[in-house]
Amino acid sequence: MNSVSEKIKVDRRDGKLGMAHFYVAFIALAVGGMAGLLQVLVRSGKFQLPAGIGYYQILTVHGVVLGLVLTTFFIIGFQIVAxxxxxxxxxxxxxxxxxTGFWIMTAGTIMAAxxxxxxxxxxxxxxxxxLQAHALYYLGLTLVIVGSWVDxxxxxxxxxxxxxKNPGKPSPLLTFMSLVNTLMWIIATIGVASTVLFQLLPWSLGLVETVDVAISRTLFWYFGHPWFISGCCQLIWHGM
Structure with missing residues (x-):
């Protein structure tokens, strides 16, 4: 039993790095889940938000925390361990x-939050x-993206x-999948990083009066679709 456990054991230092990402992901899951529950209670008339807290405020928390923070931290942490x-x-x-990437992402998450x-x-x-947010929000999201690139x-x-070290040998499947996923993530986030850095951030700082809404939305959803394709490719590869 000891020999088997030793074979499947991840280096403790690498495991600590991976778990740090998981901790943030699980905190995001708890916060985002609570925000989602509050949405249901508010929309059903079962609960009224305290003064100073708006419905779209918790809706933003729910979406950003679960759609971006949870997924990014968890996937990167898993890939590092894998x-x-x-x-x-x-x-x-x-x-x-x-x-370095972890702390950049964490700092950006805190700023946006x-x-x-x-x-x-x-x-x-x-x-x-x-819709326009404070410049620090966009800067925080930029740090999350940049940190994920460093990761x-x-x-x-x-x-x-x-x-x-292993010329001519087949790549370990999990390593290869993590590599493809990482490259697809970098490609996908070029779009959202571009709209944040060159459109939304200057706009929120008052450096420009308007932005092209159509381009902004196109660049954002460019961020979403290559990520989906990456997941499909991995499922197909794994099935083969």
């Missing part, structure tokens, strides 16, 4: 990049124009290191 398990323990450099709680960003999950570099570096 790569460590199937391709070997992460190097100190890779682990440092992982922690504070703006929502202050009712300065009740713009729903989609958060595109013409993603861990997967890319780990795969490259494994490939260098």
């Amino acid at each position: 790569v460590s398990r199937t391709s070997g323990t992460l190097t100190n450099k890779q682990r440092l990049a992982g922690w 504070v703006m929502i709680l202050l009712n300065e960003a009740s713009v729903l999950y989609t958060f595109y124009a013409p 993603g570099s861990v997967i890319i570096m780990a795969y490259a290191a494994w490939r260098k």
